[in-house]
Amino acid sequence: MLGQSTYRISFSLKIVMALITACALFLLSLLLGAASISLDDLWLAIRTPAANSLTLAIHEIRFPREIAAVLVGSALSVAGAIMQGITRNPLADPGLLGLTAGANAALVLSFILLPSIPYYGIIMVCFIGAAIGVLLVFGISSLNKGSLSTFRIVLAGSVVSSFLFAMGEVLAIYFKVSKEVAMWTAGGLIGTDWTQIRIITPIMLIGIAAAILLSRELTVLSLSEEAAVGLGQKTIRVKILLFIIIILLSGASVALVGRMAFIGLMVPHIVRLFTGKDYKYIIPMSAIVGAGFMLFADTLGRTINAPFETSAAAIIAVIGLPFFILIVRKGGKSL
Amino acid sequence: MIAHKRILRKRLLLIVLLLVLILVTSVVSLLSGDYSISLHALMQSMLGNGEPEDELVLFSIRLPRITITLLAGAALALSGSILQDITHNDLVEPGIIGINSGAGMAVTVFFLFFPIHPGSFAYMLPIVAFIGAIITAFLIYLSAYTKQTGLHPTRLILTGVGFSAALSGLMLVMISSTDSMKVDFIVQWLAGNIWGSDWPYILSFLPWLLVLLPMTLLRLHVLNLLTLQEGNAVGVGVAVKREYLYFLIIAVALAASAVSVTGGIAFIGLMAPHIARFLIGSRAQSYIPVSLLVGAWLLLFADTLGRVLVDPGEIAAGLMVALIGAPYFVYLLVQKK
Numbered sequence: 001m002l003g004q005s006t007y008r009i010s011f012s013l014k015i016v017m018a019l020i021t022a023c024a025l026f027l028l029s030l031l032l033g034a035a036s037i038s039l040d041d042l043w044l045a046i047r048t049p050a051a052n053s054l055t056l057a058i059h060e061i062r063f064p065r066e067i068a069a070v071l072v073g074s075a076l077s078v079a080g081a082i083m084q085g086i087t088r089n090p091l092a093d094p095g096l097l098g099l100t101a102g103a104n105a106a107l108v109l110s111f112i113l114l115p116s117i118p119y120y121g122i123i124m125v126c127f128i129g130a131a132i133g134v135l136l137v138f139g140i141s142s143l144n145k146g147s148l149s150t151f152r153i154v155l156a157g158s159v160v161s162s163f164l165f166a167m168g169e170v171l172a173i174y175f176k177v178s179k180e181v182a183m184w185t186a187g188g189l190i191g192t193d194w195t196q197i198r199i200i201t202p203i204m205l206i207g208i209a210a211a212i213l214l215s216r217e218l219t220v221l222s223l224s225e226e227a228a229v230g231l232g233q234k235t236i237r238v239k240i241l242l243f244i245i246i247i248l249l250s251g252a253s254v255a256l257v258g259r260m261a262f263i264g265l266m267v268p269h270i271v272r273l274f275t276g277k278d279y280k281y282i283i284p285m286s287a288i289v290g291a292g293f294m295l296f297a298d299t300l301g302r303t304i305n306a307p308f309e310t311s312a313a314a315i316i317a318v319i320g321l322p323f324f325i326l327i328v329r330k331g332g333k334s335l
Numbered sequence: 336m337i338a339h340k341r342i343l344r345k346r347l348l349l350i351v352l353l354l355v356l357i358l359v360t361s362v363v364s365l366l367s368g369d370y371s372i373s374l375h376a377l378m379q380s381m382l383g384n385g386e387p388e389d390e391l392v393l394f395s396i397r398l399p400r401i402t403i404t405l406l407a408g409a410a411l412a413l414s415g416s417i418l419q420d421i422t423h424n425d426l427v428e429p430g431i432i433g434i435n436s437g438a439g440m441a442v443t444v445f446f447l448f449f450p451i452h453p454g455s456f457a458y459m460l461p462i463v464a465f466i467g468a469i470i471t472a473f474l475i476y477l478s479a480y481t482k483q484t485g486l487h488p489t490r491l492i493l494t495g496v497g498f499s500a501a502l503s504g505l506m507l508v509m510i511s512s513t514d515s516m517k518v519d520f521i522v523q524w525l526a527g528n529i530w531g532s533d534w535p536y537i538l539s540f541l542p543w544l545l546v547l548l549p550m551t552l553l554r555l556h557v558l559n560l561l562t563l564q565e566g567n568a569v570g571v572g573v574a575v576k577r578e579y580l581y582f583l584i585i586a587v588a589l590a591a592s593a594v595s596v597t598g599g600i601a602f603i604g605l606m607a608p609h610i611a612r613f614l615i616g617s618r619a620q621s622y623i624p625v626s627l628l629v630g631a632w633l634l635l636f637a638d639t640l641g642r643v644l645v646d647p648g649e650i651a652a653g654l655m656v657a658l659i660g661a662p663y664f665v666y667l668l669v670q671k672k
Contacts, residue, residue: 091493096500143669151489155426156668158496162601163661166654169526173650261500317504324497325478328490 011281014274018285022070022292029066029299030058037062060193068192069298069312070291071204072257073267075249077290078211080264081271081282082242085222089150090269090327094130094250095261097157101164102133103254108168112175119255120199127251134247136160189257189298189312200252207249208287214242215279222279260313262320267293269323346621349614353628357405360632364639365397400532403596404638404652405631406544407529408603410593412630413551415604416611416623417586420562421579424488425609426667429590430601432495433475434468436502438591439599441467443506443521457535461543464595465588471498472587527600527653529638536596543592547585552623558582559619600653602660603630609667633659 031037041054049059076094083092094100106129110117117125141149141156172178211218217238220228228235253260267290268282275281294312297319301310366372370392372380379385380393411429418427429435445463479487479494506521551558560573561582568575594600607630611622634652637659641650 140665140668151493152668154493154496156665158431158499159661159664159668162657163665166657166661170650170654170658173648173654174645261504314504314506317501320504321497321501324501325494328493328497329478329481 011275015285015288018288018292022288022295025292025295025299026066026070029069029295030062032299033062033302064192064194064197065189066295066298067197068189068200068256069294071197071200072189072253072260073263073290073292073294074208074287075204075253075290076260076264077267077271077286077293078208078283079246079249079253080266081268081279081286082211082218082246083264084268085218085279085282086239086242087153088222088224089153091150091154091265091324093262093265094246094253095259095264096154096161098133098137098160098164099130099247099250100133100254100259100261101161101168102131102136103127103129103251104259105129105164105168105171106132107254108172108177108181111177111180112171115177119196123199123203123252123255126255127247130251130254131247133160133164134243136164190309192256196256200256203248203252207245207252208283210241210245211249211283212280214238214245215283218242218279218283219277222277258313261317262324263290263293263297263316265327266316266320266323269327342615342618342621345615346625349625350628353625353632357628357632357635360635360639361401361405364401364635364642365393367639367643368392368397369642396532399534399537400529400638401635403532403537403540404529404635406537406540407593407597407600408607408631408634409627410544410547410589410630411600411603411634412607412611412626413548413623414586414589414593415630416608416619416626417551417558417582417589418604419608420558420619421582421586422488422491423562424492426605426664427488427492428601428605429586429594430599430604431499432492433498433502434472434495434587434590435594435599435601436499436506437471438464438468438594439525440471440502440506442524442595443509446520447509457533457539460536460595461539461592464591468587468591469584471502472583474498523651524598525653526651527594527598527656528649528651529597540592540596543588547589547592551582551585555620555623558623562617562619597634598651598653600634600656602656602664603634606630606660606663607633609663 030042031039037054037058042058045055045058045063049055079094079099080092083094083097084090086092103126106125107122109129110122110125114121137153137157137160140160141152168181169178172181217228217233220231220233221235221238221242225235228238250264268286271282271285271289275285293316297312297315301312301315304310304315362374362377365377366374370388372389372392376385376389377393380390385393414429414434415427418429418432419425441463442460444467445459475491475494475498478498479491481487481490503525506525557573557578560568560571561575561578563571590604608622608626610629611626615621615625634656637655638652641652641655644650
């Protein structure tokens, strides 16, 4: 009993420290970049955005962009944590398991069929695409008798992704919308505006909150299917709910920034080092660490090769590879 | 002995049939496209008295492209066959395990950061691609190797998938900082658009094939022994480690030199050996020659389809191959226990 309560305290301490780090990164990401910004400018931009051209730029470009980084980082990390929990597969990640590719292909279709689609329409399309992508991957890997092996899921994810990306590209070339699509999917965090943030934020917050609410069920499910059933869990219903959360979070991320792999893989593993295996702790911590990580990657991308921008997706992919290898070497066990 | 003769005869028959198929597809490919040419005009041009426009399109545009497509398809198929045999895993393929992206990475670096001399560019490319691919293969090998289990095929493939994803990311990093014309080239390259469709590129690629092909085909009996359990291969006197390395380097060189002129094309090295083994059985000496031709035909077919399907413009062969190859891979995955 005593042990548990001291753990509680130390967990809230960890959460607070993570939050402080994330806030510091947020501040840094606002200050650093192609145009150098002082604290005074920043303060002015928060109070009176229209004061001068610099504050206006901060308010209209930098703010939405970094908020988007926070949202996407949290959403993808939580989605990754849930996927790893449900599938008991340490290599699960929305970018690797077909969700991103599905949303991408659906995006291309919507540009072809509904050229004047409004932003919330695009989000819906991304949800549908992400759902189809992940269903394909899990469908294919479970068609085979036996359990969902790590190996088979990752291969199915890789192949379904390359198929869906190829299909998206072929359709885009055939119907001559490649330029619009490329601007959308390769843009990353660039060009995020307040309208998008206003629509996406509630979806992400609801998704993360729902994930926290279901974290106890997820912990049980992550142990074993039998344990979950034995404890009286309606596993099918819980799984469906969790999948809906994954689709919401990753679909909305694609609608906001396009392709982004590895972050959902990496963050939950880092978090587990500090929190242990209880998803009650993993999920909120993943949300915070994911946000911080994304801010870090984006700031690095803006400063490493200024004035050119390096996409955060690329930086994350490069940092993510050693992680991936480490997990594979460990024989698919968690870090 | 009689059974052996029957297989030899079957192999000969298959090779002839495939050559006919390739010839027919080549003729169709020569005739079709944005600028269509009649069969009669083709005959006239072949005999040297065709229209100048026809001859230009045929001999300077379509013929070199078909040639490079056939050569690259064969090289990729051979590379895939070797990799599948030495790793004892029929899901292995140069594209999937990250060799293509390593070659692509090196080509990108070379293209962006080194001064390009039009005269030597074509000849440098396969070399650069080979260096990139061999480094990547080495890194994948190191990451996947552990003392306890050696080079476990599953771990090899998973590591390759990770490298593939990360290197494509790194390539994005590099192209995000350059001018749009170069970016366009690399994007086309990544999609597997047969871009080196000019005689100099064929001349730069051909020597690789002329060296590597005999190096493999003359030692197919050794490759066949490598498909045995390691203990048995050692038992019949094969220096397994050395032969393994020999064939691995050849496979990497084949794939790298091919993709340096065609762009990132996956799945050919997966599909061709499977089809060939289905047709004639899994003995290396019998199926590998068939696999070569199947690979050549597959890539030509995909490229022709991509050119004919959209008008004007074209769909990169790499994309067409992925559309055909991915469902096949899924089929394999579902089949496998």
